[in-house]
Amino acid sequence: MDTLDIGWLLVSSAGLAQAVSLLVLLAGEGRRAFRANRWLCAFICAAALSFSQNVVDVLASADWRLYLFPLFGIIPYFYLPSVYLYFRELCGLPVRRTYRHYLLPVLMSAVLVVMVMMVFDRFGTQVAAGQTEFALNPFSDPTVINLSILTIVFAVALYVQLVVYMVWLWRMSLHYMRKLGEQMDGEQPGLKRWLVEFLSGITLIFFIYTISVVIDILDQDSEWISIVIEAGFVIVLFRLGHLLAVNPALFVASEPDASADASGQKTDNASDPERTRLILEDDDARRIRQDLEKLTSETDMMFDPLLTMPKMASAVGVKPNQLSFVLNRHIGKSFFDYVNEYRIQAATQRLIESPDRTILDIAIEVGFNSKSTFNLAFKKITGLTPSAYRQQKT
Known part of the structure; x- marks a missing residue:
């Protein structure tokens, strides 16, 4: 295990610990907060799986990394739908058919399964031997061409989804905060700050993920940069956890009396x-x-x-x-x-x-x-x- 592997393990362990602490904080907000917090929990669970993927990449063999690729590779598709459903609940506009927001992740998961099957079919022997790099002509090997097409489809669908949900989130949040300022008359002083910081944090995570993907494409020797970017993700989660800790039960309305x-x-x-x-x-x-x-x-x-x-x-x-x-x-x-x-x-x-x-x-x-x-x-x-x-x- 080299220095890079130790760096990945340290950052990922910190991220996992932060994710667990956030889930504990949300669980402590009680039953009345569950409707909104269940979607925030889904987002945090996706983040925890992302950190787990880094641990698996360091500790697992090449074939096991491929087996688990459909599970880990689909994680980015769950981030913004979960955050969007969370904000809809906060705004009092819950989505009735929530499963529709997860149809694209399910479809892309099937794409990843097909990709993994193609890799095992074409390179199964090499993968079993621990080999992860293959000297191939990408323009003549049909399997490589098909994998490239599916990879492009996967990436384009992901970024279209991210952009669409970011636009929805910002439009809905700005409208909500304007209404909040008109109607709350100074009540819930921590509410607006939480909304602004949470949405800013989600936007920052979106850019962090985008930058990490671009760096991986342009520079194969960029693992230290990727570790630093991942550490930024952990810092954002830490800030969200701090806000939850100092503003307990922020969105829990008092139990109304009939x-x-x-x-x-x-x-x-x-x-x-x-x-x-x-x-x-x-x-x-x-x-x-x-x-x-x-x-x-x-x-x-x-x-x-x-x-x-x-x-x-x-x-x-x-x-x-x-x-x-x-x-x-x-x-x-x-x-x-x-x-x-x-x-x-x-x-x-x-x-x-x-x-x-x-x-x-x-x-x-x-x-x-x-x-x-x-x-x-x-x-x-x-x-x-x-x-x-x-x-x-x-």
Whole structure:
């Protein structure tokens, strides 16, 4: 075993240890984080297999390296699909048919199996003897020509996949972070930093892999450079592990409580995955607005003198910051304006329909704690005091 082999073993062992520690950290985030973290675990497992390949290349014989080539050679195809599915879960846009993102890896695995069979068929005796280099004319040997074609197909498919997924990831992430800035109002301070650093790390790994492949093609005596590049991969994983360690359960939403409707029955809005996402798209906001209108028309919650933003959000089945966003951006009112306008509208009907009832009695019925507070809100909305309004309308 020479110095290069020792270098590969050291770097690969460090990478394997880091991958295991990352998996342990993710496992500690709990059951509610599993939906997103399962795809991050898939990415880390692929990285661990990549480091294992370096160990196998150092310790295993030539024939065993060929036997395992379909397993290790397909690893790069799993990186970005797994990361993409992870980000989709974080954005609250899970993919229904996830297997489609792994059809290309399965197909390319079949290509690698065919390539290995061709090598054993043509060079089986030499490989069994430990020989790994063959003096052949690449333009006259049919097996070499076919292997070259399959290699080109494999490489082109890989880089097309990498570019497509990188574009998808950056577009989705930029959109998500813009929405996050609009809706979170300073909450989850570590969330944006994690997204930026994680995506930057994935992009760096993509370039690291690209550079290593180019170097292998252009320079056959580049193993030390390849070791340095592999060490960069380990450093990126270490940084991701550090971020996870200092931001435990970063994407785990609190377990929502079911809320009661007017009949006292539990509603399951809070258990809907679309209700627990961190940010809202326009369609989600419209649904929340419709449910809010239904809540105000079918229940007496708006007349609760102890009504608060968190209490109303719980009844609708969303987070308080999400309800605030819908009220401000889609309805154009603050929480207090929205509640007071509804209460004053109900009060105007009662003032006209029940002229003998006292103003204080009506004020308390619609949710105000005092006559003075009711008078101020009433005049702000209608331009008249309750007494003047009643005299004008009756």
